[in-house]
Amino acid sequence: MDAEDRWINVDPRTKKLSLRFRICGFSRQFYLSTGLKDTKRNREIVRSKRDAIANDIALERFDPTLTSYEFSPVGRDSKFQIVSENKPQYKYNILELWHKFTDFQETQLEQTTILGRYIYIKNYCDRLPTLALDEASTIRDWLVKNAGNFTARLILTYFKSCCQWAADSRMIHDNPFEKLTLNKRHTRVEESDYKAFTLEQRDTIIKVFENHDLYSHYAAIVKFLFWTGCRPGEAFALCWDDISADCCKVSINKSCNKYKILKSTKNNRKRIFPTTKGSKLQKLLLNLRAEKESSLIFLSRSGLPMTSDLFKPAWTGYTCKQSGKTYRYMGVVQELATQGLIPYLKPYATRHTFATWAISSGVSADKVALWIGDTVETVLRFYCHPNVVEAECPDF
DSSP: OOGGGTTEEEOTTTOEEEEEEOOTTOSSOEEEEEEEESOHHHHHHHHHHHHHHHHHHHTTOOOTTOGGGOOOOTTSOOOOOOOOTTSOOOSSOHHHHHHHHHHHHTTTSOHHHHHHHHHHHHHHHTTOSOOOGGGHHHHHHHHHHHHOHHHHHHHHHHHHHHHHHHHHTTSSSSOTTTTOOOOOOOOOOOGGGGOOOOHHHHHHHHHHHHHOTTTGGGHHHHHHHHHHOOOHHHHHTOBGGGBOTTSOEEEEOOEEOTTOOEEOOTTSOOEEEEOOTTOHHHHHHHHHHHTOOSSBSOBOTTSOBOOHHHHHHHHTEEEEEETTEEEEEEOHHHHHHHTTSSOOOOTTHHHHHHHHHHHHTTOOHHHHHHHHTOOHHHHHHHSOOHHHHTSOOOOO
16 A cells, blocks of 8 residues: 555455554554545545544544544445453453353253354354454445355354353453344245155166165165155254154154254244154065164264265255366256156155155145144145145155
C-alpha cells in the first residue's frame, strides 16, 4: 500500500472500503466501515475523511467515539463499527472455549456424540482465518464462502451454544455469535424424491446386490431398508440390543448421521417394527445374528460403522482421479438405471417403496405411519404413489 492509501482497506468479499488505524495511547484498533464500493471517486471521499481524522490526531482533538467522522453517502445509510478501547477484551478464543465446552458436556451427553462434535468443530477451527471472538463476523463470512450455507449454519449454531454457555459461566462478557444469523436456503424438492420402485424393480436391485462382485456385502442393509421402510440413518445406528431374541421385533430409537454422530430419530419418535415368524425379515436378522462380529448390525465392507458416505458408492457410485484423469465407477442402482432396467432413485426411495406397497396391499395408513415413524397425514401425502399402485400388485 502506498502512502496515499494508508489506513484504507478493501473487504475481499464485499469489495467495500474501510478505515483501520491505531493511535498511540489507545489499546484497541479503530475501524470504520464506509459502505462505499472501491471506486476512484469513493477512494477520494475516504481519503478526505482519513485526512480529517489525521489532522484531529495531530491537533490532539481526536474523537475516540468516531461520531465526528461519520460518512453520509448520498442515497445510503452510513454504517460504522467502532472498536472502542473501553470494550472488554475476550480472555479466550473460540477453540479454547470449544475445548472447555466439550469437557463440560462429557458428563451430560453420549461419548460418541461428544467425540463426533468435537472432531467436527476442531477440524473447521484448524482452517478458520481467525479464532478471535471479536472477529466472529469474519468467521461467519469465511464459513459461508468455504463450507456452504448448511454447514455454515450448523457450525454457527455450535459456536453460538458454546459462547452462550461461556457467557452464562462468566468466562466471556457476551456472546459474539448471538446475532449472527444466516438465511436458510430453500432447496428445490425434486419430483424423484417422492417416487417409489415397483416390487419387480425392488427385487431386481436386491438380486443384483446379492450377486455383485464388489458390493454383495451391502445386500443385507438394502433388504432391511426395503422390507422395513426404515430411514437409512436409523438402520446405520441399529444394534443387536435393539432386536428381540426371536428377531421378530426391531426397536428403532436412534439415528446416525454422516458424521457418525448418534442422535434421536428424525421426529424423536421411538417405535417397534414387528415382523412375523418365518418372514423374510426375520430370516435375514437370524442369519446376520449368527454371523455377528460387533454390536452394530450393519457395517461397511471394511468393518467401519455405516454412514451415508460409505453406503453411497455401493448405491450410486463414485469418482476418482488417477494420473490426471477422472474415472467414474457406477454403483448398483446407477448401473441398472443406465441400462434402462429401473429409474434412478435415491436410497430414501426404499422407504417410499415400503410404505407405498404396504398401503396398496391393504395395510391401513395409520398402521404404516406407526411402523415407519411418521404421521398419517405425511403417509397419505408423500407415500401414496398413483403411478405405482395403479400397476398390478404382486405378492408383497
